[in-house]
Amino acid sequence: MKLIDQYIKEIEKDITKSQLKIKTEEVGVISEIKDGVALLIGLDNVSYGELIEFESGVKGYVIDMNEDSIGVIILGDYLGLKSGEQAKALGQTLSVPVSERILGRVIDPLGNPQDNLSKIKADKFYPLEKIAPGVVYRRSVNTPVQTGIKAIDALIPIGRGQRELIIGDRGTGKTTIAIDTIINQKSENMVCIYCGIGQKNSKMASVVETLRKQKALDYTVVVNASASDPASLQYLAPYSATAIAEYFMDKGKDVLVVYDDLTKHAWAYRQISLILRRPAGREAFPGDIFYLHSRLLERACRLDVKYGGGSITALPIIETLEGDLSSYIPTNVISITDGQLFLETDLFNAGIRPAINVGLSVSRVGSTAQTKAMKKVAGKLKLDLAQYREMAAFSQFESELDEETRKFLNRGARLTQILIQKKNQPFSLAHEVAAIWAANNGYLDGVSISHIEEFGNRLTSYLDTRGKAWVKSVNKSKLLSEDDEKSLEKIVKDNVEVSS
Amino acid sequence: MAINVKIKEELEDYLQNRAGKKRNRALIKTAYRLSEQEIESIKRAIPALKDFELDNEVDDSLLAGFVIKFGTKVIDLSLSGKLKSFKKLMYEID
Secondary structure, eight states, X not given: OXXXXXXXXXXXHHHHHSOOOOOEEEEEEEEEEETTEEEEEEOTTOOTTEEEEETTSOEEEEEEEOSSEEEEEEESOOTTOOTTOEEEEEEEEOEEEEOGGGTTOEEOTTSOBOSSSOOOOOSEEEESSOOOOOGGGBOOOOSEEOOSOHHHHHHSOEETTOBOEEEESTTSSHHHHHHHHHHTTTTTTEEEEEEEESOOHHHHHHHHHHHHHTTOGGGEEEEEEOTTSOHHHHHHHHXXXXXXXXXXXXXXXXXXXXXXXXXXXXXXXXXXXXXXXOOBOGGGOBTTHHHHHHHHHTTOOBBOGGGTOXXXXXXXXXXXXXXXXXXXXXXXXXXXXXXXXXXXXXXXXXXXXXXXXXXXXXXXXXXGGSOHHHHXXXXXXXXXXXXHHHHGGGGGGGGGSOHHHHHHHHHHHHHHHHTOOOTTOOOOHHHHXXXXXXXXXXXXXXXXXXXXHHHHHHHHHHHHHTTHHHHHHHHHHOOOOHHHHHHHHHHHHHHHHHHO | OOOOHHXXXXXHHHHHXXXXXXXXXXXXXXXXXXXXXXXXXHXXXXXXXXXXXXXXXXXXXXXXXXXXXXXXXXXXXXXXXXXXXXXXXXXXXX
């Protein structure tokens, strides 16, 4: 009895001491529910972008404000909601919980774990919608993102803080390029975020498995809004990924974000806009479809040292139909990004993988984001390949051509072959430089086309065993000194002799 | 034919609202009927309700405390409301 009396005394003390906080909440009532969108009456004083919570616990996001009603997209399962259900405003804008513990996890756009592990405890909450850093906060891009793909690092280099679009038809290897880039960031001190928008669950599972097998998941976050998730989550997924990236960028880190893909993102936003009865424009997209992507991609930048010096590199992916680059969404995103990697089905089918059309692909940052070692070998490679493309049409008249032309065609074919590489096997800087240097200086001119892959493999394995010191020194210094070139000459000569 | 009283009230409210005059009726829901003094002391404690007329409604499901609705705003100081948020808190902790 005494114990209970003590408890009651404690409770009495607590109640009389504590001040009752009077909190006013806005409430509303659902009047209409459409696919994933609810119209509410009431909620007179909510702000745009505020979070709403329904009675059943499902959350919503205010996206439309009319004179008498509010349009809310439902962040979750809308099938359990009823007309007449109460909703209250939470007084905060939509944010995603972030902390260092988010690395290695698979989450949905609201921060809920999808990999059956523990909930993520948040250090901070980063808002999904944020205005991109202004001009004063930025610094120019001059450090490279080593993708590990020879064709990209040599001819279309990507810098930290750049936005490079990966565009092509279905099945041309867009996701593979993104995944290979993520795998190659193992020793580059970069945080990677892979954002899947409207992808098949099987594809997301295989992506996560690939990253796990290659030990890339330790520094990667996977944000997943699959095709079976409501359009509202697909619409918010890239913004959620960018918010997480900004958390790491504010800590001074370099971040790589892959948006796979923005075409499905545009479709999800079109679905939401049409349900909200917003006026439909070209291809039934709403009027602000450009702003949808521009405000997302502008948040990728490189910050000045004063503000931490971090950066976000964005690799958005767009799927075209029948190679049509001049359709609505592709032209929009091409004009926003700092360059594109154009993948072609014809090249893919001809065995050139990655199927990058070097002529049409562009990096507006270019060689400012290349290491000195790569710059040495890339200039000649670019010229030779350009000349090869000019004369490619004449390759069928091989026997009737003069010596010079035949030499160009020969060299060009071998350069194209040396740029081919297998998927999920990214190259380090030294390996890339070695392979391109060998082709540039004519050591492969005598090797038959079908044996070039063999040469490439042999060179790689030689460098990994007996050439370890050379690889280490080039990877560290990022230069190709005279001595380095001499040692490389010896290595290449040895390997070429074996193959012929 | 006479107009239904409820409809008359709603129409009056609606017209007043459209005319720009703020509605100053608030609804206070309690688990038992309140006396005049209790309503006055609540009005004093919450400054936002100064110019409001309070209508008292009895609702057993609140268990204790009260809920005040004015316009689209709600002040929930009921026991059932606190229990609900406690339940949600419990579910969020693993």
